[in-house]
Amino acid sequence: MSLYNIFLFVHIVSGAICLITGAVASFARKRKGRHTIMGEIYHGGYVAILISSVVMAIMHWSESAYLFYIALFSYGLALFGYLAKKYRWKNWLTKHISGMLGSYIGIITATLVVNGSKIPLINEIPSLILWLAPTIIGTPIISIVNRRYVKTKKVKEIAQ
Known part of the structure; x- marks a missing residue:
């Protein structure tokens, strides 16, 4: 197995982990437990995606340069959302939702672009x-999710 194939394997497994944990975290109740555990796994998987994407793009730049840019941008969104929650930045909830869902859009986009030609109907x-x-x-x-959760948070703060 070549070095490239090892990174490709890590990339595929990490991508699958992110697709699954991102969906689970999105639909889980927003509190400590399933949501936060899935979020930590999602973030770790995204780090692996970033590293494997960068390495594979460098190894096959002419065919895979776009992986490099998608990985940097998408992981940047994931990191932004992750840190916003971790450090409770001002308006952290909106930043967390936007960053995490934005990064999920990135992984869905990459999956469709790379694999779309192999999927019936999508091809x-x-x-x-x-x-x-x-x-x-x-x-x-x-936008809808942000409005829903920010509004819910404000109602809870007023009630307290």
Whole structure:
């Protein structure tokens, strides 16, 4: 097994872990427990994705340079969301939601772009749509979720 294939294996496993834990964390109750455990695993998986993406992109730059940029941008969003919660920055909840869901959009985009040609029905969708659809669909979802949780948090603060 070549060094590239080892990094590819790590990348695929980490991507699958992030897709699963990101979905579980998104739908879990927002408190310590399942949500935070899945979030920690998600973040760790994203670190592995970042490292493997950068290494693979450097090894095969002409075919995979885009992996480098997606990985940096998407992990930047994950790190932003992670740190906003960890350090309770001002308006941390909005930043946490935006960063984490934004990074999830990134991983969905990368998965579709890299694997879309191999998935029946999706392989009939033009590549540009695969690049743009997750962001077009996901951005309003981020806005809706932010409004829902920020409003809930303010109501709880007023009640206390």
